[in-house]
Each structure stands twice: as C-alpha cells, then as structure tokens.
Amino acid sequence: MFKNTKAFSSFSVNDLKKAKHFYAETLGLEVSEQKEGLRLNAGGNAVFVYAKPNHEPAMFTVLNFEVPSVDKAVDELTKRGVRFEIYDQGELKTDQKGVSRNAGGPTIAWFKDPAGNFLSVVQSR
Numbered sequence: 001m002f003k004n005t006k007a008f009s010s011f012s013v014n015d016l017k018k019a020k021h022f023y024a025e026t027l028g029l030e031v032s033e034q035k036e037g038l039r040l041n042a043g044g045n046a047v048f049v050y051a052k053p054n055h056e057p058a059m060f061t062v063l064n065f066e067v068p069s070v071d072k073a074v075d076e077l078t079k080r081g082v083r084f085e086i087y088d089q090g091e092l093k094t095d096q097k098g099v100s101r102n103a104g105g106p107t108i109a110w111f112k113d114p115a116g117n118f119l120s121v122v123q124s125r
Contacts (some may be wrong), residue, residue, distance in 0.1 A: 008045075010037075011062040013115035019049055022114050026080050027065075057116030065125045070107045072123040077111065084110035085110040085118075091096055 013019040016038060023040055024031040028042040037050035047063060067073040074084060074097050084098025087110075094100045099109045107123035 002091045005123070008048060009062075010048035010050060011058060011117055012050055012055045013113065013117065014052065014055040015114065016049070016051045018114040023049070025119055026077075026082065057112070058118060061110065061118045061120050063117075064103060064108075065119070065121050067121050068124055070109050070121050070123045074109050077121070082111050085112070 020031055020033070020038055023029045023038070032039045032041070034048075037048055040047040040049060042063075042065065065073070078084070078097075085094070086096070086098055087094045087100070091102065092100065093102065094109065097109070098111070099107060101107050104123070110118055110119050110120045113119055
C-alpha cells in the first residue's frame with residue numbers, strides 16, 4: 001500500500017526557537033518554519049519537529065546522521081559546543097570523545113538536542 005508513498009519522521013521538542021537555532025546554526029541543516037513546527041532538510045530527507053508543551057525527551061535515538069568519519073564529525077561538533085554522551089555500561093562503551101567502536105557494531109557517537117532528544121553521528125560503511 002505504501003510502497004511508493006513518501007514518508008518522513010517527526011519528533012517533539014519543548015522550545016521551537018531553541019530547536020531552530022540548534023538545528024540550523026549548530027548542525028548546519030536547512031530549517032524552514034511551518035505553521036505546525038519546523039521542517040529539517042538533511043541530505044534531501046525531511047524531518048518534522050513540533051512543539052509539545054509536556055514534551056519528554058525520547059530515550060532512544062530519534063535522528064542519525066550518516067557521516068564519512070565519526071571522529072571528524074565529533075571534533076567539528078565539539079568545537080560548535082555539542083557535548084557527546086560518554087557510556088561505560090555493559091556492552092555500550094565509548095572512548096573519552098564519546099565514540100563507540102564496538103566490534104561488530106557501527107562507529108557511532110550520541111549527543112542531545114536542546115530538548116534532550118538523542119541524536120547520533122554514525123560512520124557510513
């Protein structure tokens with residue numbers, strides 16, 4: 001039924017102004033304002049971000065950015081003020097920069113947007 005239907009994902013934030021600044025200025029995405037929220041354009045893919053007064057951050061990754069080098073992306077985003085998550089739990093471990101290099105899994109680093117939603121940079125294979 002939806003084989004040829006265009007799809008997009010969405011998630012909530014608690015402050016559209018802060019979200020717009022973060023996604024446009026810090027991450028460098030094309031962001032357009034719409035009546036109901038923000039439309040993010042990342043590599044031709046659309047993501048819709050909407051305000052929710054009782055927003056609770058997602059406890060899972062809501063948006064992944066595929067990059068050629070996670071290390072370079074982490075270094076650049078760190079210069080822009082992004083703080084990466086450091087994990088040392090069970091199989092989920094990161095180095096001091098916040099990069100997970102688990103055998104068998106992708107090279108990935110997680111960070112949060114101003115609303116507390118988890119995002120990641122993941123190395124393309």
